[in-house]
Amino acid sequence: MSIRLSSLQSISANREDKKFTSNxxxxxxxxxxxxxxxxxxxxxxxxxxDAYELLLRSIKTGQRIDEKTADFVAIGMKNWAMDxxxxxxxxxxxxxxxxxxEKHDAFFRLNADGQAIETFDGKLLxxxxxDGSSFPNGGLRDTPTARAYTIWDPSSSAFLxxxxxxxxxxxxxxxISYDGNSLDLKTPxxxxxxxxxxxxxxxxxxxxxxxxxxxxxxxxxxEYFIIDENLYNAxxxxxxxxxxxxGNASARGQQFDDxxxxxxxxxxHDFMIDFEDDCLMLGxxxxxxxxxxxxxxxxxxxxxxxxxxAADHNQLLMDMIDRIAKRxxxxxLLHEKPYKGINGxxxxxxxxxxxxxxxxxxxxxxxxxxNLRFLTFFINVVKAIGDNxxxxxxxxxxxxxxxxxxxxxxxxxxxxxxxxxDVGAMLDCFSAGDDLPSFDESLxxxxxxxICHFNKDSTDRNRTSPFPFTGNRFEFxxxxxxxxxxxxxxxxxxxxxxxxxxxxxxxxxxxAHGAGTDDAISDxxxxxxxxxxxxIFNGDGxxxxxxxxxxxxxxxxxxxxPDALRAYISEGSKELFLRHKVFTEAELEARYNVMxxxxxxxxxxxxxxxxxxxNTQIVPAVVEYQNLLIQNIKDMAEIxxxxxxxxxxxxxxxxxxxxxAMMGALSLMGRTRIEVLKNETDYEIARDYYEKIKPxxxxxxxxxxxxxxxxxxxxxxxxxxxxxxxxR
Ligand code: ADP
Ligand code: MG
Numbered sequence: 001m002s003i004r005l006s007s008l009q010s011i012s013a014n015r016e017d018k019k020f021t022s023n024x025x026x027x028x029x030x031x032x033x034x035x036x037x038x039x040x041x042x043x044x045x046x047x048x049x050d051a052y053e054l055l056l057r058s059i060k061t062g063q064r065i066d067e068k069t070a071d072f073v074a075i076g077m078k079n080w081a082m083d084x085x086x087x088x089x090x091x092x093x094x095x096x097x098x099x100x101x102e103k104h105d106a107f108f109r110l111n112a113d114g115q116a117i118e119t120f121d122g123k124l125l126x127x128x129x130x131d132g133s134s135f136p137n138g139g140l141r142d143t144p145t146a147r148a149y150t151i152w153d154p155s156s157s158a159f160l161x162x163x164x165x166x167x168x169x170x171x172x173x174x175x176i177s178y179d180g181n182s183l184d185l186k187t188p189x190x191x192x193x194x195x196x197x198x199x200x201x202x203x204x205x206x207x208x209x210x211x212x213x214x215x216x217x218x219x220x221x222x223e224y225f226i227i228d229e230n231l232y233n234a235x236x237x238x239x240x241x242x243x244x245x246x247g248n249a250s251a252r253g254q255q256f257d258d259x260x261x262x263x264x265x266x267x268x269h270d271f272m273i274d275f276e277d278d279c280l281m282l283g284x285x286x287x288x289x290x291x292x293x294x295x296x297x298x299x300x301x302x303x304x305x306x307x308x309x310a311a312d313h314n315q316l317l318m319d320m321i322d323r324i325a326k327r328x329x330x331x332x333l334l335h336e337k338p339y340k341g342i343n344g345x346x347x348x349x350x351x352x353x354x355x356x357x358x359x360x361x362x363x364x365x366x367x368x369x370x371n372l373r374f375l376t377f378f379i380n381v382v383k384a385i386g387d388n389x390x391x392x393x394x395x396x397x398x399x400x401x402x403x404x405x406x407x408x409x410x411x412x413x414x415x416x417x418x419x420x421x422d423v424g425a426m427l428d429c430f431s432a433g434d435d436l437p438s439f440d441e442s443l444x445x446x447x448x449x450x451i452c453h454f455n456k457d458s459t460d461r462n463r464t465s466p467f468p469f470t471g472n473r474f475e476f477x478x479x480x481x482x483x484x485x486x487x488x489x490x491x492x493x494x495x496x497x498x499x500x501x502x503x504x505x506x507x508x509x510x511x512a513h514g515a516g517t518d519d520a521i522s523d524x525x526x527x528x529x530x531x532x533x534x535x536i537f538n539g540d541g542x543x544x545x546x547x548x549x550x551x552x553x554x555x556x557x558x559x560x561x562p563d564a565l566r567a568y569i570s571e572g573s574k575e576l577f578l579r580h581k582v583f584t585e586a587e588l589e590a591r592y593n594v595m596x597x598x599x600x601x602x603x604x605x606x607x608x609x610x611x612x613x614x615n616t617q618i619v620p621a622v623v624e625y626q627n628l629l630i631q632n633i634k635d636m637a638e639i640x641x642x643x644x645x646x647x648x649x650x651x652x653x654x655x656x657x658x659x660x661a662m663m664g665a666l667s668l669m670g671r672t673r674i675e676v677l678k679n680e681t682d683y684e685i686a687r688d689y690y691e692k693i694k695p696x697x698x699x700x701x702x703x704x705x706x707x708x709x710x711x712x713x714x715x716x717x718x719x720x721x722x723x724x725x726x727x728r
Contacts, residue, residue, distance in 0.1 A: 004719050007234035029280055036084075037283040038077055038158040047076035059155050062194070070122030070152075077158055078107055078120035081169040086160050089120065091128045091150035091173035094185045095135040096594045098484045100315050101175075103130065104168055125171065126152050132177050136597070138590030140181050147178040153186065156312050159282050163323070172312055181587050185486035188582050189308055192493035195580035199500040200353055200361070200377075206507070206517055207373045213356040216493050219304025219473075220314050221288075223345035223481050224321065225297050225333040226268055231719045232331040236613055241606050242335035242482070243400070245697070246613065248705040249341040250722035254294050264291055268298065271328040276300075278320060284313040294343040295725040304350060304473075307493070311486045314347075318482070334482040337403035339721065340701075344404040345481035349488055352473035353377065353496075363472040364423070371426065371436055372518060375525055376503075379427075381474060382417050383528045384499035385467060386535035388491070389415035390556050390567035391576075392467075392476075395491040397564035397595070399602040401480035402690075405559070413564070414550045414557045415478070416537040418465035424538060430522075431529055464541035494582050503528070561599050562686035568592045596682045603689040607673060610700050614666055617717040618704050622659050625711045626652060655710050662703035669696040 001009075034041075043052050051072035058065045065073070081089070090102040105128075107118040132148025133141040141148065156172035175184035182188055193216060200214035232238050237245040264272065272289050279286045279302075288301040300317075304310065322332040337344035353361045361377040385392060392415050396405075405413040419427060422437070429436050444456045462468045466478035479488050503524060510520035534553040539546060550557060558564045567573060569592045577583040583591070629652045636645035676688040708716060 002715070002717050003234045004717055004723075005714070007228075007230040007719060008723060010230040011228050032277070033280050033285070034283045036160045036162070036281040038080055039283065042080050043073075043076065046080045048072050051076075055154060065154060067122045067126070070125050072122075073154075074120050074122050074125040077125065077169065077171075078118070081160055081167075082107065082118060084160060084167065086167040086169050088166070089124075089169040089171060091152070092170035093150050093173045093175040094315055094484060094486065095175055095183060096138070096185065096591065097136055098185070098482075100319050101135070102168070102170065103128070128173070130175075132175075132183055135175075135183060136594040137177070137183055138593035138597075140177055140183065140586060140590045148176065148183055149178075150175050153190070153308075155190070156309055157283065159316075161282075162278075181584065181590070185484050185490075186308070186311070188490045188587075189311055189486040189493075191582045192490040192497070192580070193306075193308060195497035195582060196353070196493040196500075199497040199504070201355075202504050203376065203380075203500050204355055204361070204373075206376075206521060208355075208357065208359075211355045211357055211359075214353055214361070215356075216307045216489065216496075217304050217352045217354055217360075217473075218307040218310035218485065218489060219301065219350040220310060220479075220485055221299055221301040221348040221350070222314065222317065223292050223297060223299045223347065225294070225335075225338050225345065226271070226325065227296065227331050227333060227724060229326065229329045229331050231724055234719050235724075237609060238331075238333065238338070240609055241602075242333055243338045243403075244340070244721075244724070245606060245610055246618070246701055246704050246708070246718055247340065247721045247724070248708045250720070250725055252295075252722065252726065254342050257293075264289070264298070267328065267330070271325055271330055272298075272300070274327065275321060275324045278324060279317060282313075282316060282320075284317055292343070292345075294339070297343060297345065304352075307351070307485075307489050311484065311489060314485055336398070336400035336480040336482060339725065342725075346404065346477060347479045347481045347483065347485065349476040349479050349485055349492075350470070350473045351476060351489065351492055360472050362469075362474070364426075366438075369436065369438070370518070372521060375426075375430060376521060378423065378469070379525050379529050379532075380499045380503055381496060382419075382535060383532040384495040385415065385417050386532035387499070388495040388576075389535065390558065390564075390570075391491055391495065391573055392488070393556065393558055393564050394567035395488040396476075396479050396483070397561045398480055398483060399561055399599050400482055401478075402559070402561050404480065405478060412466070412541055412547065412557065413478075413559050414541070414547070414555050415466055415535070416541065416550070416555065417474075417535050418462040418468035418538055418541075419536055420462075420469055420471070420538070423469060424536075427529060431526060433526075462538065462541070464543075465537065466541065490582065494577060494580050497580050498576055560687070560690040562596060562683055562690055565592055565595050565599075566683070568595075593682065596686050599686045600682060600689060603686075603693060604673070606697065607669060607689075607693055610697060611666055611670065613718070614662060614700060614704065618707065619659070619663070621715045621717050622655060622707055622711055624715050626655060626659075628712070629655075651710065655707065658703040658706045658710070662700055662707070665696050665699035665703065669693060669700065672696065 043055060047055065051069045054065060054069045055073055057063055087108070088104040088106050090104045092100060092102050095101050107120050109117055109119050111117050128150045130148050130150060131146045133146035150173040153172045153174055158169060158171045161168050161170050174182070174187040174190065176187065177183055196216055197214050201211055204211040204214060227238070235244065237243065276286050285303040285305070286300055287303050290299055292299045302313065305313065318334060325332045334345070355361065361373065364374045365371050393413060426436050442456045445453045457471060466476070468475050468477065476488055476492065479485065506524050507520045510524060511517060515523065534555060537546065547557065568588055574585050574588055577588055578585065629648050633645045633648050633652070636642060672692050676685055676692060679685045679688060708720065
């Protein structure tokens with residue numbers, strides 16, 4: 001029996017003997033939330049008071065902790081963890097693989113007398129040493145000079161991870177090389193937060209002297225696909241690449257619009273409850289779950305948090321989600337485009353800025369008729385996006401997202417901002433120097449008995465914009481589902497810090513020339529608003545008209561990843577990141593190298609898998625069916641029905657035609673790959689993969705998919721789209 005047919009059989013077998021229930025079903029969520037986190041309550045209980053207060057101050061103000069305090073924290077952390085049955089600890093960090101990394105060490109040691117003890121101290125808490133050259137480093141580390149360090153990040157709480165193998169204390173850490181270069185994604189994010197804090201706090205002081213810190217906030221929405229584990233295992237393309245390289249569109253796709261928000265299939269629901277239990281105990285404040293647009297596509301979203309914590313939590317979630325799915329005989333696909341012809345997955349990044357006095361800087365005021373603080377932060381965002389759209393595009397560039405951007409369901413590769421009607425009208429009045437429309441909520445009245453009236457929203461949704469304003473935050477929708485959000489958020493924070501710094505200099509200079517504060521701010525805002533009109537677009541971002549219009553406006557539309565990534569190493573970007581101490585030039589070059597290499601490796605892997613699956617699975621199946629047809633044609637002739645077998649001959653001709661075309665494209669791809677690898681630079685190799693190899697993927701696939709519709713169903717080796725997408 002083919003692996004496809006046996007996998008189909010195993011699904012039904014699986015369903016009979018498994019029933020899943022949540023282990024903490026009867027408790028209110030608030031009781032289990034943070035149970036596996038060394039949170040405020042745990043610190044209070046396990047750490048001596050003086051050290052506890054110093055740690056809190058450090059988290060709040062960024063003040064460095066001394067080694068003695070670290071000792072007390074370490075002992076408390078160890079005791080808390082051991083009380084929960086933990087035996088090992090690890091620094092938990094985010095190398096440039098985009099994933100998380102850990103190396104477990106036991107608390108257990110032998111003392112001078114050879115006795116077994118459990119120990120942990122400040123030194124071990126603060127710093128661990130590791131081999132930097134074994135992680136992607138983009139040329140920052142040579143193998144012989146490999147030393148690198150992970151350093152404790154006190155701003156993100158330690159937590160414990162439990163698997164069937166045991167429990168480990170995870171201590172969030174940054175990752176730097178021997179000479180201090182960042183080798184991870186957390187360090188630049190923390191630095192960009194610091195830059196934004198400094199620049200935004202200074203601007204806030206125009207409006208309120210009490211503000212002493214500003215933090216960027218992030219609420220991500222994670223989309224993903226679910227698939228039965230047996231089917232997954234029968235698809236080498238899903239196992240290795242996370243996406244299907246082959247597969248003819250199912251007759252039923254998403255055309256009925258009946259999956260979005262529909263009732264969640266029971267089996268998936270069980271998985272979600274299990275998964276959410278673990279998230280909540282780890283302090284990931286998951287609140288939302290629903291079916292997404294494509295069949296078997298789902299979404300989860302937490303309450304928003306400070307962006308460093310939110311980024312850690314998203315990484316942790318991506319690490320856990322598939323592990324927990326396996327307990328349910330399911331697998332999770334985080335790839336941006338697992339299936340052709342239906343929606344792909346994104347990770348919308350809801351981004352805002354808030355002050356330590358509790359104000360959201362993107363929330364329009366209902367009482368201040370000038371709304372000057374809101375306009376200040378809003379207009380500066382638009383200007384920052386307008387001036388740095390290529391860098392923002394680079395921050396979301398991956399081989400997976402390349403399938404999504406510009407495809408029908410996702411925002412195009414053109415970066416623009418949607419302001420919404422109300423704010424749009426407000427900006428128009430502000431530009432013209434007129435009174436602003438009031439932001440009083442108006443009532444939405446429904447002409448139906450018993451149905452309550454409610455307050456109208458100040459903006460509609462625009463799902464076609466990559467960067468819409470949604471009433472009190474911006475939603476960066478173009479981010480891919482599988483990426484570490486630190487990439488886009490580091491860029492957003494830095495370009496905003498830069499813009500606010502320039503803004504403050506110009507306002508101060510106007511004031512030095514005699515202008516009052518409000519006039520200086522308003523005049524400067526009008527000036528920059530007039531400079532960034534082109535990036536504002538409130539229409540349909542999926543339409544061809546917008547693509548044409550954007551070209552007329554001179555907005556970049558960079559479709560390929562290799563070209564998009566180059567924005568990271570432009571002179572302007574290098575100066576920008578250096579100005580705000582987020583990246584040195586060497587660090588930026590290294591990141592560019594790592595991302596370009598990753599693109600090459602991914603496309604090379606896909607290309608080789610196209611060959612393997614075609615040659616070892618598809619061709620044999622097709623030949624088997626060809627032989628059946630040939631035998632049938634011969635047999636028909638033998639009994640005098642040669643003429644009647646014409647239809648079979650046509651069928652055989654069509655099959656042979658597609659087989660020949662597929663094999664022709666495969667062989668051309670093999671030869672082209674050799675040529676492509678002769679290029680000197682990684683950029684050229686990556687560019688040629690995009691321009692010369694990727695189109696051949698389509699040629700191979702189109703013919704294979706046509707064969708899938710012609711060959712005997714019993715023989716076809718790969719589970720089909722209708723099976724992947726509709727067996728629940
Ligand atoms: P949608 O309707 O856009 O799918 P969701 O409920 O799925 O909305 O997700 C909205 C996300 O936006 C949540 O993560 C939520 O916490 C986050 N969010 C809400 N307010 C803010 C804010 N001020 N700053 C950042 N994120 C926010
Ligand atoms: Mg959502």
